[in-house]
Amino acid sequence: MYLRNTRNLRMAMATGIILLVAIPVRADNNHAVADMDYDETILKFYASQSENVSFLTEMKCSNLSYLEMNAHIRKGDMVNYYQSDDSRDFEIRTESYYRFNERLILSGAISYGMDKGNNMSGSVFINPEYTPFDIVEVDKSNAGVKRREWYSLGGKAGYSLNSRISLGASLEYAVENYAKFKDLRHQNSMMDLNLSFGGKYKITDNVTLGSAYVYRRNIQRVSFNIYGNTDRQYTSLISFGGFYGRSELFGESGYTSNALPLFTQTNGGALQLLWETTGMKWFNEFGYYKDNGQFGTGSSTSITYSNHNSTVLEYKSKLIIEKPRISHVLELNVFSKSLENNENSYKESTDANGVSQIVYYGSNKVGEKEWKGVDITYSILSGKGIRRSEWSAGIDAGYYSRLVKASQYPFYRKQDINTVHAGLFARKNWFKKKNIYTMLIKGGYSTGWGNMNEDGTYTVVSENQKVPVSLDNLLVQEYDYNIASQVKLCVSLGYERGISEKLSLYSSVDFSFLTALNTSMKGKKHFVCGLSAGVKF
Template sequence: MQRRLLSIVLAGTLFSIGINAQEPLRDSLLHRDFSFISNADPWLLSRNAAALSRFKTQNVSMAELYVQYGKGGFVNYDASPRVLQAGAEVASFYRLTDKIVMSGSMKYDNFSGHDMSGSAFAQTSRLPFDIVEDSLTHAGTKHRDTYQLVGALSWDFYKGLSLGAKFDFTAANIAKYKDLRHKTKLMDMTVSAGVYVPLHAVSIGLNYAYRRNTQSLAFSTYATSAQDYVSYINYGPWIGTLEQFGNTGFTDNSREQPLLSEYHGIGIQAGWDILPSLSWFNDMDYSYRRGYYGRKSPYTIVYANHHSHLLNYHSRLSLKLSRQVHNLDFSFSSENLVNDMTAYRMNRNTQGASYYEYLNPVKSANKAWNEVHIGYTGYYGIVRELPLWTVQTGLNFSQRKQTGYLYPYLRRQDLRTTEPYVSLSRNVIMRKGVFSLQAGYAYKTGSGDAFEDETMAKPSDKQKGFPVMEAFMYREYKYLTAPQYALNMGVKYAFVLPSTRMKTYIALDFSHRHACDDNVFLVGKNHTVGRLTVGCTF
């Protein structure tokens, strides 16, 4: 009897939802989805801001506040097993006149991570080298404030021919509150300018981009004890040198030292409307990166120089039907980096002042990163600018290949990961709002050895190898390559706030990642994140 009653209740609920989903809304605001609108045309998200002139729909903006909490030991060596984050974001696409379109966003994120050690840098991916704590006992709280401002403008000056410019600026301040302490200042700025040329069924674009990334480090101690603090200068796959904290070297306590990278890049885009409902978009860009760590002057030291070549490509085949959109995406990115450690000696001039003379540099690392993405996104049952169903599936592949040199030793590492994924989203249109459900699953596997050691020449009797940091090496290795799965789910309810023209929403999302492998170097096998978001679209 109870089962029959439960079946009747469920059937009635589903039937009522189906009826509500077919009833017209009082306000068309509920039929707009910011994510769907911004992803509808790949030109809008390209680095070439001139293509913003293609924006034809009604102006749209969003604003949201969020709070997020993550807990669990399955994290990388530079991450925290317990994180609290909160922030805000606003974004907009806005047609100012018939000829001018603007877009922009502002973000703020407040991060507090407990039991953190690892890297002293703010951005730890694709570093020429890393500065890592050499002890697990000095983990402490890290706090980070991140600010981002993005602005873009497109001007249609003659029959669709458009010029555009884009500015992307990120600043962050990070501090560790336990010895060995560090303060890290991040400045990441990208400026680009481009042109967009529509030629009937074919459109082309060309842009230039300049990026400047600076991470400035300042190390200090609060305690007055005679304890020594040691940092591990990681050249590559955990081969490097140890440095005692003092008034010289990478962790010099007498000055703030920057890791600077400058990028010069050029991009080309091409779109082809094969049929009225079928289009093909391509975007390729090449960049050259060059930089150094230290202070450039005759009286200060530059400790390392690096350079790299970057290539990125994105392609989308899109089929747009009356109430369906099908996108097939392919993207590829590659970077090949070389880092050299400087060799120098200190001299004194006739006035007695010291200066530095640089000798031939010594190569410390070759690093290569390759990433491939293949994905399908399908939007079904589109009501104006709101899909009732969204299906996503695809495959992510990555390779990280590194060789670190410390004569006469070298260490290689070649890691590859594969991650298929699938997700499903459902928007149910009701009388006074939209109720949304989302769920996803991903499974990741990796291959490759943690390290392969070789020698370039026979070591002498006095050469006893190089220092290692096994705990962080194996923690990173397992985090990247251990068999693992990720689950995510979310619920959201959107409604029109009375007496406003705003689609207000409340969303609750959860994600969980689990390692299917045991390892003593992992703090745990699970990591769970919960996020509450309150926002609006207008």
């Protein structure tokens, strides 16, 4: 039942917020909290994106925490196939950095949020972009309201054994419930766990090496049901890529017949190299991760429909140069992921005791996917250290590609999508006694190219050969959404007032507008209006 764990998780979140709020209030900050900006503090920390939490011990900042509520309204037809053209969301979030002493520093974050989207059908999965396959509703006239509720809890700890050796550990746990409230109804209950352990060793005053082990576990348990007219037939597409696969009627045996988990487990590691001199820090991280999982419970008495595995390579780099009056930050992120999905061949039988047994005869490769991406961001800020800058500006650019090959032997479909983007941003702070006024302006452009679908066969087929199902309307929508030339503009206005040295209140309002310059979609625009308010301490 949707939101069945709401009461317990809300109580856990409330307890966590009280702890996060109560602990840092004892802190003896060297700077007034209004003089510091949370995002800038994270930006100026060289290892902010690292999987190795032991580097957290090197974070040079006063204790800083915030508690914030934010809400958004989103409207417009320029959306992907699994998104809503009319949605609202709300979130409450708190984060904290607290240094107990010279050796130990802690960080924690808790969030709770929910959103509601109208006119939604599309995928049953959360973030279907990176799933091994997709389950998509065929009849778009069944679109209805979808709701998503999420909770997350995370903690990090870094401890210095001495001046050269540090250890660290982090734990992040998230739960999401995602449900559609019109037949064919679905519910997706997701659990996501991220765990890492790491250490670092300072070889010389200029060079530090580190390593970390990373474990991740993600489960999306999906189920389907009908509460209305049971005489009507509902069909889903089991898409192995590019909206190409086979159709499945609800009520028949298959992917939608029972509540089943899409399970993925990740093991991997990362190596870090830090080079530092006076006024300069250059941090590098190389990551390697292996995923494996299945769709099904994996037990001998229930069907495991498919197995998947993938390999991920990552490189993260951050260069920080601090001058007396100016700070420079250059960030680079590169990743590559390749995935293979194999569907099992099986026979289901019942033994003399009435127990169902599954016998597997092998598997067929039904999906291959490959993602690649690179992002680079340059930021320049006035001043140095942890004090809030008077102004900042920057530029970002990136490239993303996705290759897909879906197979239903002897047929296949290939798809190729490439996108590039570039943007500019600038922020100005005005300090008026205890009041701080902020304006942020962002602008960006993106475009893409590729091959929407290339269908073929591995061998000669007969006229009576059953052709795979293709959902062409969603194929066109997703491809057009990705490759259409788009212009985006965002304006944010903020206000903050210092109540005391250890307490300030803030609020902001932001507007963003996106328009597509060339698209076959029914709408070319998308608007977002957001409002946030919070307290820093």
